[in-house]
Amino acid sequence: MDKPVGQVTPARKTDRKSIASWDRAKRDGEIRALITAYDYPFARLAQEAGIDGILIGDSLGMTVQGERDTLRVSLDQIVYHTGLVARGAPDCLIMADLPFGSFEAGPAQAFASAAELLKAGADVIKLEGGAAMVETVGFLSARAVPVCAHIGLTPQHVRQFGGFKRQGKTEDAAARLILDAVALAEAGARMVLMEAIPTPLGAEITRRVAVPTIGIGAGGGTDAQILVLHDVLGLTGGYVPGFARTYLDGAGLVRGAIGHYAEEVRARAFPPES
Structure with missing residues (x-):
């Protein structure tokens, strides 16, 4: 039965903040839930509802800013929104995106960008890309930056893909994604997020890597799930x-x-007499 609107699931008495707790959850078969958020009020509500982790995603370009893709989101914008969310949900794992243009020039640029997000309150830094990001992931990991690798449908590559298209549908494409995930985890990625890939492939990658996997359109065989807040709440336009x-x-x-x-204002029913 559906819960009444507004009924809150009590926050669970568990460590959701540390990456070590996410490693334990994978070993114990505990499924965790994440959501995107971009401001203090929604982050606070998400924590009160018992969410395990919050992503400040460059999806804010589409959900908040009204853009047709994520490519115009800046690092300064992600830094700003990360600070808001971190203050609203201090007990949740806070993950922040490296937006387009903030890390592709090389490991040094990625580290400088990641450092800004960590200072703003992020616990984990997410970056898009497969094998081409192995060197960068290793560089960041060696410098105390926890990384979540993002493979499959990577929205920053949407123009290269020709749209928001499902990935890993052929045998060769699936094999490449498996190799990417393994290489990124071996380079030091602490988590792997997989977007819009076939369910069996999501489950196979989850078995192949020792780190927690997060799925969004990757089936139910991953260690955690994430959805965009505005989709969950029916606010997507x-x-x-x-x-x-x-x-x-x-x-x-x-x-x-x-x-x-507005009707009460026009009817002079608001404000009430004082």
């Missing part, structure tokens, strides 16, 4: 990926509340 699930008619509720307020 346009396209919603087929792998997402909406748990609330957030847009309808917000429109109704604002409309009700």
Whole structure:
């Protein structure tokens, strides 16, 4: 049965902040849940609801800024939003994206960018790309930067892919993704996020790597799941990926509340007499 709207799941008495706890969860078969968030109020609510981790994703370009992709998001913007989320959810694992153009020039650029995000409150730094990022992941790992590698559908490559297309569908493509995941984990990545790949492939990569895996459209065989907050709350204005699930008619509720307020103002029913 669905929970009543507004009913909160009590926060679990468990360590969600440390990466070591995520390693233990993988060994123990404990599935964890993450969500994106971009500000203090939603981060606070997510923590109160018992979420395990929060990603400040460059998805904010599409969900918050109204862009058609993630490519115009800047490092300064991610730094700003990371600070907001870290203050709202101090007990959750905080993961922050390296946006397009902030790390591709080489390991030194990636370290400088990652350092800004760690100072802002991130616990883990996520970067997109497969085998080409092995050197960078190793460089960051050797310098105390926890990394989550992101493979499969990597939105920063959307123009190269020709759209938001599912990856790893052929035998050769799947084999390359497995090699990528293994190489990135061996280079020091502490987590591997897989987006929009076939369910069996997500499960196979989860078996192949010792670090926790996070799936978004990668099936139920991963160690954790993540969804975009605005998809979960029904606040997305346009396209919603087929792998997402909406748990609330957030847009309808917000429109109704604002409309009700406007009607009361016009009817002089608001503000009340004091």
